[in-house]
Amino acid sequence: MATASATLAVPKDSGMLSREQLLRLFSRFSFLTSQADVKKRIMDAVRDKQEAVAITTAIQEEILLEMGIDPRFGISCLGRVNAVYENDMELMIQFYKFVAKEEMAIDEAELEKDEFVDKMHNQQKIQEQQHEMLKQMRKFHPDNQSAILETLRKQMLSAYFENNTAFLTLDQIQEIVQRRTTL
Structure with a gap:
């Protein structure tokens, strides 16, 4: 986990996470959300009347911190994946799997x-x-x-x-x- 005093990486050239960073985020998120303790964390938050999407976003932010990336920057990049990487079919497939995995984690907690x-x-x-x-x-x-x-x-x-x-x-x-x- 990155420390609070560590400098968080924000790519200067593109203003966007690299392909490799995105793939790492997607893979790590998929792994974590399949773990029983993380599923329980999301379910407990829902029972406490928190939004499940807030918890999945927090998990994504934690992963970004692990990667040494400013979480606000990383989360903002997710909203631009379609536009920036629209011609990278493999990355787009992984992105849609990531989105589906998040939806599934939320559904499992809420339903x-x-x-x-x-x-x-x-x-x-x-x-x-x-x-x-x-x-x-x-x-x-x-x-x-x-x-x-x-x-x-x-x-x-x-x-x-x-x-x-x-x-x-x-x-x-x-x-x-x-x-x-x-x-």
């Missing part, structure tokens, strides 16, 4: 055990449906794939990213491709 299990089961079903959709999409020309993804993006935006809009059925995919070919 009753059976509600949490149901939610995880529903998430698994959605992931399976998304995987099936991607398998079906691969059968089409890249232009059609782009049209399918654009339709999905619009659908999700209009539904405020509700889970039931995170995939398209085979019939919906075929309808999109059919419309494109008749234009």
Whole structure:
């Protein structure tokens, strides 16, 4: 853990955490939030009427301190990951896993055990449906794939990213491709 008198690192050149720093933060957070004592810490905070997100943010700040990074700077960088690293597919995947891990830790603390299990089961079903959709999409020309993804993006935006809009059925995919070919 960094001491209070230690100088905390703030990258001078980019005003953003490096790729390596972000990946280290994501990995460490994932590890910590899978530990029983950290889960208990979050649950206890929720029982004490604290916001779970405040606790997960505190954990992220502790990790940043361990890394020798000013926590306020590090947390502010998380809000800019999408813009700065949008073309780094691997980092973006890790970022979305990090966000999902935080959401899962919060859900586990806030929901009753059976509600949490149901939610995880529903998430698994959605992931399976998304995987099936991607398998079906691969059968089409890249232009059609782009049209399918654009339709999905619009659908999700209009539904405020509700889970039931995170995939398209085979019939919906075929309808999109059919419309494109008749234009």
